Amino acid sequence: MNKAGPIITQLASQPAANPIVEVDVAQRAARDAARLWEQINEGYQADDSRIVNYNLTSLEGTKLKVRGAIDASKPYGVAIGAAQTFGRYVAEPFPELVASQNNIQMLNLGFAGAGPSFFLRRPELLRWINGAEFVVVQAMSARNLSNFVFETCENQDVVRKRGTKGTMFVEYAYRAFLLESEPSLAIAVRAANRAQWLREMVELFKRISVPRRCLLWFSRRKPNYKEGLDNLGRYWADMPHFVTRPLLDELIKTVSVECIEVVSMEGLPQLLTDMRSKKAVEIWPTTAFPNVKKRCHNHLYPSPEMHRKCASAVSGWINANSAPTRPPSNNKSRRRIIVHHHIFKNAGSSIDRALAGVLGKRWRAFDPQIHVNDSDGRIDGKRCKEAVNQDELTNFLETNPEVDAVSTHQGRGRFKLGKKFETLELSLIRNPVGRALSIWKYERRPDRQATFDSQMARQAALLPFGEFIEWCLLVRKPPLAPFSNFQVRALSANPKWDARVTYSDLDRAIEYVTRIGCVGIVESFERTLELFNHRLEAFIPGVELRSYRVNASGRTRESGDEEARHLLSKKTYELLLEANALDLALYNHVLQLGGY
Numbered sequence: 001m002n003k004a005g006p007i008i009t010q011l012a013s014q015p016a017a018n019p020i021v022e023v024d025v026a027q028r029a030a031r032d033a034a035r036l037w038e039q040i041n042e043g044y045q046a047d048d049s050r051i052v053n054y055n056l057t058s059l060e061g062t063k064l065k066v067r068g069a070i071d072a073s074k075p076y077g078v079a080i081g082a083a084q085t086f087g088r089y090v091a092e093p094f095p096e097l098v099a100s101q102n103n104i105q106m107l108n109l110g111f112a113g114a115g116p117s118f119f120l121r122r123p124e125l126l127r128w129i130n131g132a133e134f135v136v137v138q139a140m141s142a143r144n145l146s147n148f149v150f151e152t153c154e155n156q157d158v159v160r161k162r163g164t165k166g167t168m169f170v171e172y173a174y175r176a177f178l179l180e181s182e183p184s185l186a187i188a189v190r191a192a193n194r195a196q197w198l199r200e201m202v203e204l205f206k207r208i209s210v211p212r213r214c215l216l217w218f219s220r221r222k223p224n225y226k227e228g229l230d231n232l233g234r235y236w237a238d239m240p241h242f243v244t245r246p247l248l249d250e251l252i253k254t255v256s257v258e259c260i261e262v263v264s265m266e267g268l269p270q271l272l273t274d275m276r277s278k279k280a281v282e283i284w285p286t287t288a289f290p291n292v293k294k295r296c297h298n299h300l301y302p303s304p305e306m307h308r309k310c311a312s313a314v315s316g317w318i319n320a321n322s323a324p325t326r327p328p329s330n331n332k333s334r335r336r337i338i339v340h341h342h343i344f345k346n347a348g349s350s351i352d353r354a355l356a357g358v359l360g361k362r363w364r365a366f367d368p369q370i371h372v373n374d375s376d377g378r379i380d381g382k383r384c385k386e387a388v389n390q391d392e393l394t395n396f397l398e399t400n401p402e403v404d405a406v407s408t409h410q411g412r413g414r415f416k417l418g419k420k421f422e423t424l425e426l427s428l429i430r431n432p433v434g435r436a437l438s439i440w441k442y443e444r445r446p447d448r449q450a451t452f453d454s455q456m457a458r459q460a461a462l463l464p465f466g467e468f469i470e471w472c473l474l475v476r477k478p479p480l481a482p483f484s485n486f487q488v489r490a491l492s493a494n495p496k497w498d499a500r501v502t503y504s505d506l507d508r509a510i511e512y513v514t515r516i517g518c519v520g521i522v523e524s525f526e527r528t529l530e531l532f533n534h535r536l537e538a539f540i541p542g543v544e545l546r547s548y549r550v551n552a553s554g555r556t557r558e559s560g561d562e563e564a565r566h567l568l569s570k571k572t573y574e575l576l577l578e579a580n581a582l583d584l585a586l587y588n589h590v591l592q593l594g595g596y
Contacts, residue, residue, distance in 0.1 A: 040064060040065070040111050040112050040113075040154070040155055041054065041056055041064070041065050041066065041067075041086060041111060041112055042056065042065055043112060043155075044083075044086070044088055044112055048088070048089065050274050050275065050281055051089060051272050051273070051274070051275065051281055052089060052090070052091050052275065053275070054067050054086075054087075055067060055068055057069045059125075059128070060072070061124045061127065061128075061593060061594065062122070062124045062125065064111070064122075064125075066107070066108055066109060066110075067086060067087065067093065067095075067096075067108045067110070068096065068108060070105040070106075070107050071105065072128075072131065072538075073538030073539075074105060075104055075105065075133050076104060076105035076106065076107055076131075076132055076133065077095075077098070077099075077102075077104055077105070077106050077107070077132050077133055077134045077135070077136070077318075078106070078107045078109055078128065078129050078132040078134075078135045078136070079094070079095040079098070079106060079107070079108055079109065079110065079135075079136040079138070079216075079314075080109040080110070080119060080125075080129060080135065080136070080137055080138065081109070081110045081111075081114065081137070081138025081140055081216070081218075082110060082111065082112070082113060082114040082115070082138060082140050082141060082144075082239075083110065083112055083113070083301060084110070084138060084218050084219075084239060084301065084302050085108065085109070085110030085138045085216075085218070086108065086110030086111065086112065087108070087110065087301075087302075087307060088112075088298075088301045089270060089272060089298045089301050089303075090301075090302070090303070090304050090307050091304070092304065092307065093108060093110070093307050094218075094307045094308075094310040094311040094314060095107075095108040095110075095136075096108070097307060097308060097311035098136075098311050098314050098315055098318070101311060101312075101315045102315055102318055102319075104133065107128060107132065109125060109128070109129070110138075112155060112157065113144055113155045113156045113157025113158065113170075114140060114144065114156055115140050115141060115142070115143075115144035115145055115152070115156045115197075115200065116140055116197070116200035116201045116203070116204045117145065117146075117152070117156070117200050118144075118156055119204055120200060120203055120204055120207065123510060123511075123514040123589065123593060124514070124592070124593050126207055126208075126511075126514055126515075127514040127515055127593070129208055129210070130207075130208060130209045130210055130514070130515045131515070132210055133210070133212065134210060134212035134213065134214075134318065134321070135208055135210045135212070135213040135214075136213075136214055136216050136260075136314055137201075137204065137205070137208070137213065137214070137215055137216060137257075138216045138218055138240075139201075139215055139216060139217045139218075139219075139240045139243060139248065139251075139259075140201075140240055141239055141240045141241040141242070141243075142193045142194055142196070142197035142236075142240060142241055142242035142243050142247075143170055143174065143193065143236055143241040143242060144156035144157060144170060145193050145196045145197060145200065146196070147189055147192045147193055147196060148162070148189075148192065149161065149162060149177065149185075149189055150162065150170075150173060150177075152170075153167055156170075157169060157170050158170065159173050161173070171232065174232060174235070174236070175232055177189070178229065178231075178232070178235060183229055186229050186235070187229070190227075190235065190236070190242060193242050194242055194243075194244075194247050197242065197243065197247070198247060198250060198251055198254075201251050201255075202251065202254050202255055205255040205257060206255070207511070209511075209515065212321055213257060214257060214258045214259065214260055214314075214317055214321075215251070215252065215257050215258070215259040215260070216259070216260050216262070216310070216314065217240075217248065217259060217260065217261040217262065217263070218262045218302065218306075218310050219238060219239050219240060219262075219263055220238050220239070220263070220264070220265050220268070220302075221237060221238045221263065222245075222261075222263050223243065223244055223245035223247075223248050223261075224244060224245045225237035225238075225244065258317065260313050260314060260317055262306070262309055262310045262313050264302075264305070264306045264309050265306075266303065266305040266306055266309065267303030267304060267305030267306055268297075268298070268299060268303050268306075269294050269297035269298060269299045270297055270298040270303040270304070271296060271297055272296055272297060272298055273296075280296035281296055282295045282296050283295065283296065283298075284296075334419070334420060334421060334422040335397075335420055335421050335422070336404070336421075336422050336423075336424070336539060336540055337397060337403070337404065337405065337406065337417070337421050337422070337423050337424075338355070338404060338405035338406070338423075338424050338425075338426065338536070338539070338540065338543075339393075339405075339406055339407075339408070339423050339424070339425045339426070340352065340355060340405065340406070340407040340408070340425075340426045340427070341408065341425060341426070341427035341490060341491065342407045342408060342409045342427075343409075343427060343428065343429065343486070343487055343490050344409060344439070344482060344486075345430075345435055345438045345439050345442060345482075346427075346428045346429060346430050346435065346487070346522050347428050347430075347522045347525055348407070348409075348428065350525070350547075351407070351426065351428065351545070352365065352407045354529075354545035354546055354547070355405050355407065355545065357545075357546060358543055358544060358545060358546070359404055359405055359543065361402065362402060362403060362404040362405065363403070363404070363405040363406070363407070364400065364403050364405075364406050364407075365406070365407050365408070366393065366396055366406045366407065366408045367408055367409050367410055368392065368410070390417055390418075393406070393408075393417065394417050394418060394420075394421070397417070397421065398420075404540065424518060424535060424536070424539045425518060426518045426519075426520075426532055427490075427491065427513075427518070427519050427520075428519070428520045428521065428522050428525075428528060429487045429491075429513075429519060429520075429521065429522070429583075429586060429587055429590055430487075430521065430522035430523060430560075430587065431523065431560060431561055431584075431587055432485075432486075432487065432576075432580035432583040432584060432587065433560065433561045433564045433565075433573075433576060433577070433580070434523070434560020434561050434563075434564060435487075435522075435560070436469065436483050436564065436576060436580075437465065437560055437563060437564045437567070438560065439460075439482060439483070440460050440465050440468055440469075443456060443457045443460035443461070444460050444461050449461055456472075456480060456482075459471050459472075464567070465564070465567040465568065466567060466568045466569055466572045469483065469568065469572055469575065469576055470572055470575070473575055473576070473579050474575070478500075479579060483576070483579060483580070484501065484579045484580065485501040485505075485579070485580055485581070485582040485583045486583065487509075487583045487586060487587070488501050488505050488506050488509045488582045488583055488586050489501050489505065491508075491509040491512050491513060491519070491586070492505035492506070492508040492509040492512065493508060493512075501582055503582070505582070506582045506585060506586060509582075509586050510585075510586060510589055513586070513589065513590055513593065514589075514593060518531070518532060518535050519590055519594075520532060520590075520594065521587075521590060521591060521594065523560075525547070526547060527594075528594075529545050529546075529547055531594060532545055533545055564576075
């Protein structure tokens with residue numbers, strides 16, 4: 001096989017075309033022992049504390065820290081990206097400048113080393129992104145991606161070679177890779193990264209539901225560069241690494257997005273000084289970086305001048321696209337309505353009681369009843385429609401102008417009630433195993449048996465739990481809906497009672513619970529009330545839910561699941577798990593999202 005002998009010779013004997021690339025590797029490698037890179041933005045603050053205070057604050061619903069805080073109950077914009085958006089070495093990054101120029105809050109979701117998959121893997125960030133008035137998406141690097149040679153770590157500027165345990169910074173890893181690899185492999189990896197970057201950026205834009213969004217090219221270079229394999233500078237160029245004009249144009253065409261291009265080197269190299277003494281801070285020690293001439297300067301990241309230029313361009317885009325796509329949440333002309341999706345045996349009666357307790361007649365149940373022949377075509381004892389549509393709910397609300405909150409067993413996903421209404425939707429989900437046990441116990445209760453007759457209730461009274469589950473899932477055709485991914489069905493806009501629940505339904509349910517941010521956990525009921533009340537206070541001041549327990553047969557997550565395990569055979573327990581695999585995925589997503 002033809003090894004790249006000349007390339008190895010050049011790399012070994014010549015400095016990199018851009019020596020600062022190698023300087024940055026060595027500087028960050030020095031802090032590897034402290035593992036500060038695992039802390040994402042906190043590593044920057046630790047390194048740069050003498051130079052700038054990034055005012056890091058915890059972002060609600062995540063384990064991440066961002067620059068500055070916002071009030072989520074008021075309109076805000078979002079900028080997402082990597083260190084360039086974060087604003088390393090800059091006291092006022094462009095998101096902060098955009099906020100002051102446009103009199104709107106800006107959430108800076110810039111993270112050290114982030115690529116598009118950093119956001120795709122974190123639905124809790126997408127919840128914040130999709131709550132914004134507009135979104136600015138930085139064209140991030142294509143080097144911070146997993147491929148068939150490397151896989152990225154939590155901080156995507158850190159990689160490990162597949163099949164190994166050791167980690168290293170991405171520049172060092174790729175420099176060694178170029179030394180060791182044939183040209184064909186190096187070219188293949190570059191092409192693979194570009195294809196993966198396009199795939200992930202397209203997916204990221206698909207998951208952003210905000211209509212006002214743009215792509216931001218924020219770099220020291222134009223999108224085109226002269227490619228080569230003799231050094232990193234020619235292999236991947238400056239930020240965003242590997243991205244070329246054809247690749248950028250393909251993204252723009254695929255997702256139909258406007259691109260703001262900000263290309264500048266104004267203010268670089270940037271002198272870095274101590275905040276207190278105003279003396280220059282050396283960040284390139286002579287012993288480690290003998291070839292660097294300006295040792296107290298930022299050579300890599302956008303300067304304050306570049307951030308001001310970027311803010312001006314972004315503000316221009318905002319002004320050119322100023323027609324509001326969604327009315328602000330504090331628009332007094334819109335009628336605010338609380339919608340409670342009451343999922344059967346998910347503590348919904350407790351939420352209904354709490355809403356009625358604080359709102360009185362301003363709360364109403366909305367479950368239109370119809371005649372059905374199938375005695376199982378019921379929801380919580382009522383002969384109901386399979387699903388209520390938004391027109392029916394709109395008509396009900398217009399007919400009852402005094403109503404501020406409704407509860408319905410028949411809602412599906414998000415109600416879009418038109419321009420007259422602004423909604424806050426509440427719901428709870430639970431471990432589907434414990435939920436199945438709770439339904440069985442509830443249907444067997446004497447008061448339930450005396451007042452409600454259905455095939456399910458009769459079977460619950462006759463059969464032990466294991467045989468009842470087998471009847472619901474194996475004998476009953478199709479499987480009884482409340483015992484087969486019912487929670488995903490309810491929160492995914494799937495309107496049919498017995499329709500098959502798909503992975504696409506799960507995707508929609510995850511998007512729903514992530515976007516609205518008001519889905520709680522039955523097993524952590526008190527914590528759920530805290531989260532609900534936090535959102536309710538901003539939505540309708542003075543509405544605070546108190547804790548009630550109605551129709552409760554158990555209080556802890558463990559008791560429901562463990563008791564079910566004891567009552568079921570291994571085979572039947574696994575049958576129940578498989579029938580609710582999508583519900584389990586949604587449940588665990590909400591656990592993580594809400595920090596339970």
